[in-house]
Amino acid sequence: MAEVKNKRVILKDYVTGFPKESDMNIVDSTITLKLPQGSDNVVLVKNLYLSCDPYMRTLMSNPQGSINPRAYTPQSAIAGYGVSKVLESGHKDYKEGDLVWGITNWEEYSLIPAAQIHFKIENKDVPLSYYTGILGMPGMTAYTGFFEVGSPKKGENVFVSAASGAVGQLVGQFAKLHGCYVVGSAGTKEKVDLLKNKFGYDEAINYKEEQDLNAVLKRHFPEGIDIYFENVGGKTLDAVLLNMRLNGRIPVCGMISQYNLTEPEGVTNLAHIIYKRVLLQGFIVADFYHLYPKFLEFVLPHIREGKVVYVEDIAEGLEKGPEALVGIFKGHNVGKQVLVVSRE
Amino acid sequence: MAEVKNKRVILKDYVTGFPKESDMNIVDSTITLKLPQGSDNVVLVKNLYLSCDPYMRTLMSNPQGSINPRAYTPQSAIAGYGVSKVLESGHKDYKEGDLVWGITNWEEYSLIPAAQIHFKIENKDVPLSYYTGILGMPGMTAYTGFFEVGSPKKGENVFVSAASGAVGQLVGQFAKLHGCYVVGSAGTKEKVDLLKNKFGYDEAINYKEEQDLNAVLKRHFPEGIDIYFENVGGKTLDAVLLNMRLNGRIPVCGMISQYNLTEPEGVTNLAHIIYKRVLLQGFIVADFYHLYPKFLEFVLPHIREGKVVYVEDIAEGLEKGPEALVGIFKGHNVGKQVLVVSRE
Numbered sequence: 001m002a003e004v005k006n007k008r009v010i011l012k013d014y015v016t017g018f019p020k021e022s023d024m025n026i027v028d029s030t031i032t033l034k035l036p037q038g039s040d041n042v043v044l045v046k047n048l049y050l051s052c053d054p055y056m057r058t059l060m061s062n063p064q065g066s067i068n069p070r071a072y073t074p075q076s077a078i079a080g081y082g083v084s085k086v087l088e089s090g091h092k093d094y095k096e097g098d099l100v101w102g103i104t105n106w107e108e109y110s111l112i113p114a115a116q117i118h119f120k121i122e123n124k125d126v127p128l129s130y131y132t133g134i135l136g137m138p139g140m141t142a143y144t145g146f147f148e149v150g151s152p153k154k155g156e157n158v159f160v161s162a163a164s165g166a167v168g169q170l171v172g173q174f175a176k177l178h179g180c181y182v183v184g185s186a187g188t189k190e191k192v193d194l195l196k197n198k199f200g201y202d203e204a205i206n207y208k209e210e211q212d213l214n215a216v217l218k219r220h221f222p223e224g225i226d227i228y229f230e231n232v233g234g235k236t237l238d239a240v241l242l243n244m245r246l247n248g249r250i251p252v253c254g255m256i257s258q259y260n261l262t263e264p265e266g267v268t269n270l271a272h273i274i275y276k277r278v279l280l281q282g283f284i285v286a287d288f289y290h291l292y293p294k295f296l297e298f299v300l301p302h303i304r305e306g307k308v309v310y311v312e313d314i315a316e317g318l319e320k321g322p323e324a325l326v327g328i329f330k331g332h333n334v335g336k337q338v339l340v341v342s343r344e
Numbered sequence: 345m346a347e348v349k350n351k352r353v354i355l356k357d358y359v360t361g362f363p364k365e366s367d368m369n370i371v372d373s374t375i376t377l378k379l380p381q382g383s384d385n386v387v388l389v390k391n392l393y394l395s396c397d398p399y400m401r402t403l404m405s406n407p408q409g410s411i412n413p414r415a416y417t418p419q420s421a422i423a424g425y426g427v428s429k430v431l432e433s434g435h436k437d438y439k440e441g442d443l444v445w446g447i448t449n450w451e452e453y454s455l456i457p458a459a460q461i462h463f464k465i466e467n468k469d470v471p472l473s474y475y476t477g478i479l480g481m482p483g484m485t486a487y488t489g490f491f492e493v494g495s496p497k498k499g500e501n502v503f504v505s506a507a508s509g510a511v512g513q514l515v516g517q518f519a520k521l522h523g524c525y526v527v528g529s530a531g532t533k534e535k536v537d538l539l540k541n542k543f544g545y546d547e548a549i550n551y552k553e554e555q556d557l558n559a560v561l562k563r564h565f566p567e568g569i570d571i572y573f574e575n576v577g578g579k580t581l582d583a584v585l586l587n588m589r590l591n592g593r594i595p596v597c598g599m600i601s602q603y604n605l606t607e608p609e610g611v612t613n614l615a616h617i618i619y620k621r622v623l624l625q626g627f628i629v630a631d632f633y634h635l636y637p638k639f640l641e642f643v644l645p646h647i648r649e650g651k652v653v654y655v656e657d658i659a660e661g662l663e664k665g666p667e668a669l670v671g672i673f674k675g676h677n678v679g680k681q682v683l684v685v686s687r688e
Contacts, residue, residue: 058619065586067615067616067618067619068619069619233614233615237614242409252614252617252618253618254618255614255615255618258614258615259615263612264612264613264614264615265610265612266609266610266611266612267610267611267612267614268607268608268609268610268611269608270577270581270596270599270608270611270614270624271411271577271599271602271603271608272411273596273624273625273626274411274596274597274598274599274626274627274628275402275411275412275413275626275628276626277625277626277627277628277631278625278626279623279624279625279626280614280617280623280624280625281617281621281622281623281624282617282618282619282620282621282622282623283618283621284618284619284621287621
């Protein structure tokens with residue numbers, strides 16, 4: 001069987017500080033499109049859509065001292081969530097032609113352990129790329145972080161940072177569907193417009209234009225914040241801690257503002273959680289994938305009826321991968337950053 | 345009826361930074377030892393034992409911007425937990441001669457709303473002063489913070505800061521009774537000796553002598569910390585966050601290291617709670633007083649059998665109050681700081 005070209009995105013070495021495009025290389029390798037003999041539980045896939053997610057930065061660091069105990073292997077292809085088509089399967093649950101989503105490598109074709117596949121894609125009346133976003137890890141993160149960790153009640157006051165991002169845009173919409181008052185923050189006028197006019201946030205803050213986030217939060221939340229969906233950490237968290245309401249909850253999904261700092265910013269207002277009885281709960285979506293069928297039941301009708309929308313920022317071609325991935329740490333993406341490797 | 349002298353401890357003004365003895369005044373006033381007419385639900389008490397507790401510092405600050413929404417009134421007597429004897433009662437639940445514990449004023453005699461009394465003291469075979477400590481608010485704080493918020497399991501690894509203090513010495517003993525491995529930190533050799541030789545801690549750290557608390561914690565907790573009972577905040581919390589185990593819990597009881605700082609220290613390692621799925625939960629013992637009868641059932645037999653001990657640091661006389669109270673923020677107390685106003 002003939003070999004075909006297989007472009008890949010390689011991490012050169014562990015990254016310190018903000019990642020740069022030059023931390024990655026696009027390399028041409030080859031692959032034989034046939035499962036090697038003895039490939040039980042391995043699946044050969046063609047990668048279609050790859051997901052650019054903030055947590056990937058934590059895998060670029062030397063794991064020693066990193067917040068993430070796992071890390072990419074330097075000189076190897078990076079990996080992440082993606083939508084792939086099965087070309088040949090060594091696992092009984094998958095067969096040629098199946099569409100799947102899960103963890104795959106940043107390359108055109110991958111041999112992946114079947115255990116890395118999260119779910120077979122059954123509902124194909126929605127854009128396939130959605131399985132890297134609203135119907136994939138970010139969707140589940142928003143859903144479980146808000147509902148399972150945040151325990152929202154109708155009428156509560158919700159604040160979301162990185163509010164137009166892959167996860168944030170959904171937290172805002174889910175919170176509105178749940179009858180909450182929702183304010184989001186983002187870093188450009190365009191994103192703030194999206195928050196109010198596309199995602200239905202009650203109020204939106206451009207944090208880059210505010211000198212005193214504490215005062216802004218006090219204005220938007222005179223009674224305090226019941227749920228802060230934490231995506232960014234640092235100064236935003238510090239201002240939020242001054243504005244939490246009694247028995248408030250902070251699902252800690254991520255702290256993107258801190259991932260690229262060699263010296264993280266100090267959070268000075270933590271003592272405010274004592275009298276307010278505030279809960280901070282770090283969570284990882286992987287602990288909640290058993291809820292995926294329930295999530296699909298909830299979200300698919302909303303998508304079909306247009307009651308939940310999803311904004312994607314699509315980069316075309318694997319060679320755009322480094323730029324797209326690096327861009328999310330500068331806030332270049334508007335909505336969920338997707339990388340198209342191939343549309344079929 | 346004749347008036348009697350009634351010495352009181354007055355807060356001069358809101359305090360900034362470390363409190364000083366000179367922030368308080370001892371003043372002589374007088375009181376008629378008779379309930380005024382129409383004093384429904386008011387009780388006249390003689391104060392016997394007063395409790396010096398870290399949270400009292402939060403009441404000395406201007407409430408504007410403070411972590412505590414309540415504050416003492418400048419030029420009035422400060423208040424706190426205490427054991428008192430009822431001289432005359434305007435409330436049906438109390439009668440002359442009853443011993444009670446709850447919130448009272450720092451003075452010899454007080455007229456207090458009955459609602460400020462937490463419990464009538466029924467078990468008198470233990471030192472009365474214990475109702476400011478092991479059998480009072482600090483005991484309940486240790487019990488509910490550890491068991492209700494911390495959800496300990498046998499065999500788990502527990503770290504306690506301010507470990508010889510009013511609350512910490514009990515958390516350590518409760519954790520040992522529960523079958524946990526327990527390490528405590530304190531700030532003098534004498535306290536560290538108490539931790540190991542009196543309270544049964546497995547290991548004890550003198551944090552003032554350690555340059556690298558992170559390394560010390562790594563040595564004592566090679567598998568990580570399941571429960572960190574947080575009394576101090578700041579640098580200790582930062583080192584702990586690097587050493588939490590998967591699904592660890594941090595009941596946040598207090599952050600005494602931060603109460604006196606005009607600029608709190610920054611906690612830089614919060615992002616470590618994400619992958620470790622760590623919970624931080626601020627709590628206030630007042631939410632748990634319904635568990636007091638259950639707590640007494642648990643702790644009284646242990647006290648009587650000598651299986652739980654309690655170390656008190658006793659100051660004699662109301663005029664020693666300011667010194668005793670200020671001392672707990674300098675770590676002068678060894679064990680629970682009690683102030684004796686009168687022994688009967």
